[in-house]
Amino acid sequence: MLIQIDMSIDKPIYEQIRDAIIKGILKGELTKGKQLPSSRALASSLSVNMHTVNKAYNILKQDGFVSVIKRKGVVINDKNQYRADEAYLNILEEKLESIVTEAKCRGLTADEINSIIGKIYNQI
Amino acid sequence: MLIQIDMSIDKPIYEQIRDAIIKGILKGELTKGKQLPSSRALASSLSVNMHTVNKAYNILKQDGFVSVIKRKGVVINDKNQYRADEAYLNILEEKLESIVTEAKCRGLTADEINSIIGKIYNQI
Amino acid sequence: MLIQIDMSIDKPIYEQIRDAIIKGILKGELTKGKQLPSSRALASSLSVNMHTVNKAYNILKQDGFVSVIKRKGVVINDKNQYRADEAYLNILEEKLESIVTEAKCRGLTADEINSIIGKIYNQI
Amino acid sequence: MLIQIDMSIDKPIYEQIRDAIIKGILKGELTKGKQLPSSRALASSLSVNMHTVNKAYNILKQDGFVSVIKRKGVVINDKNQYRADEAYLNILEEKLESIVTEAKCRGLTADEINSIIGKIYNQI
DNA sequence: GTGGTCTAGACCACG
DNA sequence: GTGGTCTAGACCACT
Numbered sequence: 001m002l003i004q005i006d007m008s009i010d011k012p013i014y015e016q017i018r019d020a021i022i023k024g025i026l027k028g029e030l031t032k033g034k035q036l037p038s039s040r041a042l043a044s045s046l047s048v049n050m051h052t053v054n055k056a057y058n059i060l061k062q063d064g065f066v067s068v069i070k071r072k073g074v075v076i077n078d079k080n081q082y083r084a085d086e087a088y089l090n091i092l093e094e095k096l097e098s099i100v101t102e103a104k105c106r107g108l109t110a111d112e113i114n115s116i117i118g119k120i121y122n123q124i
Numbered sequence: 125m126l127i128q129i130d131m132s133i134d135k136p137i138y139e140q141i142r143d144a145i146i147k148g149i150l151k152g153e154l155t156k157g158k159q160l161p162s163s164r165a166l167a168s169s170l171s172v173n174m175h176t177v178n179k180a181y182n183i184l185k186q187d188g189f190v191s192v193i194k195r196k197g198v199v200i201n202d203k204n205q206y207r208a209d210e211a212y213l214n215i216l217e218e219k220l221e222s223i224v225t226e227a228k229c230r231g232l233t234a235d236e237i238n239s240i241i242g243k244i245y246n247q248i
Numbered sequence: 249m250l251i252q253i254d255m256s257i258d259k260p261i262y263e264q265i266r267d268a269i270i271k272g273i274l275k276g277e278l279t280k281g282k283q284l285p286s287s288r289a290l291a292s293s294l295s296v297n298m299h300t301v302n303k304a305y306n307i308l309k310q311d312g313f314v315s316v317i318k319r320k321g322v323v324i325n326d327k328n329q330y331r332a333d334e335a336y337l338n339i340l341e342e343k344l345e346s347i348v349t350e351a352k353c354r355g356l357t358a359d360e361i362n363s364i365i366g367k368i369y370n371q372i
Numbered sequence: 373m374l375i376q377i378d379m380s381i382d383k384p385i386y387e388q389i390r391d392a393i394i395k396g397i398l399k400g401e402l403t404k405g406k407q408l409p410s411s412r413a414l415a416s417s418l419s420v421n422m423h424t425v426n427k428a429y430n431i432l433k434q435d436g437f438v439s440v441i442k443r444k445g446v447v448i449n450d451k452n453q454y455r456a457d458e459a460y461l462n463i464l465e466e467k468l469e470s471i472v473t474e475a476k477c478r479g480l481t482a483d484e485i486n487s488i489i490g491k492i493y494n495q496i
Numbered sequence: 497g498t499g500g501t502c503t504a505g506a507c508c509a510c511g
Numbered sequence: 512g513t514g515g516t517c518t519a520g521a522c523c524a525c526t
């Protein structure tokens with residue numbers, strides 16, 4: 001499980017960590033019950049601050065991807081603890097709205113957008 | 125052409141203005157050659173800072189949606205000045221990547237994502 | 249609106265701040281749209297760190313009590329944004345379970361507990 | 373008498389043990405004079421540290437629920453050794469205060485809270 | 497001047 | 512040795 005942080009882009013570090021872990025779950029590298037590195041350890045290996053890692057871990061916990069077990073560590077949850085629900089679908093739609101609007105305005109058809117989605121979906 | 129600013133969400137105001145104008149173009153309310161309100165006027169009617177409107181206008185100009193014509197104001201460009209190109213497609217793919225990753229991780233199929241896209245696409 | 253922090257009890261400071269603000273809402277001192285002091289200002293007046301105040305504010309935001317408006321401040325939400333829902337009722341039940349169990353074990357009747365609840369409910 | 377420890381919630385293990393034993397007393401599984409397993413034995417069967425069990429036992433002793441008898445072990449006390457007194461009622465009220473405040477703020481009536489209490493009270 | 501993000505370093509409870 | 516909490520102080524984007 002490799003996490004790459006890019007300080008030059010403007011995505012916050014904690015989001016990059018969050019996204020990398022979600023990707024790890026998706027790729028099957030992080031399976032249910034598997035333990036993440038301690039916040040100190042990951043912080044040190046990424047050369048970032050412990051609190052930054054903790055922030056990522058707490059967001060993942062809030063989103064149901066992991067359980068933070070005090071004095072034990074952070075472990076990956078079961079799939080159905082982060083299966084898409086109504087609330088998530090609303091957020092997803094919101095996130096997509098301005099992207100799709102711009103794409104349509106720039107002349108892309110729904111099919112063209114969908115083929116990009118499909119490409120991303122299959123290559124991860 | 126109505127622009128609604130929502131201070132409570134964390135999308136920057138200049139992005140909300142930008143998105144609203146792109147939406148206006150898409151809906152046919154803002155057609156080629158049509159003039160946008162002066163930044164002073166729009167700022168006043170939205171109760172935001174003039175620099176915020178200018179920032180939105182400059183991004184729109186950079187993206188090819190409008191031209192800033194001296195002593196004339198800001199006018200909407202022709203469609204082919206902002207038609208999707210290679211560079212835009214790369215940015216689009218980047219924007220979609222982490223969204224699609226999370227959606228897949230949460231159990232959505234590519235078809236389900238596409239149907240959300242389709243829904244957004246058709247209702248705007 | 250007075251907030252009192254007690255360093256000697258073991259309730260975290262950010263929870264004390266959170267609870268004080270909820271109490272303020274309940275007492276009608278903090279009404280919809282009213283602005284909370286900036287995190288710096290409140291931190292300074294309570295002699296605690298800004299991050300501690302921010303943590304309280306973010307929890308209140310997450311729970312629907314306030315909106316955090318970047319570069320503007322934190323404002324109280326409308327009642328129906330924090331009206332009890334299913335999720336809250338579950339949490340509430342969890343919180344009450346061990347308390348009620350102990351009370352029953354110590355010989356209190358349901359009526360006795362309820363009269364304590366009633367007393368608290370009416371005096372705030 | 374079954375004790376279930378849940379590492380994933382953030383209630384300390386020693387409190388979970390304490391609560392489980394109080395529940396056992398309430399359900400009549402642990403009656404006056406009955407002996408609790410040795411801390412070593414319970415720790416082993418729960419896969420937790422012996423000190424954690426001892427901490428739970430010591431709190432139970434302090435609260436009057438059990439007596440620690442040398443060379444005999446830990447035995448359940450008589451009901452009137454842990455019957456609710458003034459001190460306990462004060463603690464109880466304190467514990468309930470912030471819970472009730474939030475519930476009221478979220479629009480619950482005293483009756484609604486009491487019906488939740490009643491439900492919990494009767495099902496244990 | 498606001499909140500957001502990040503760093504560095506500390507103490508604590510729990511186990 | 513873990514995560515939780517707190518402090519002190521910094522820079523940034525946005526307005």
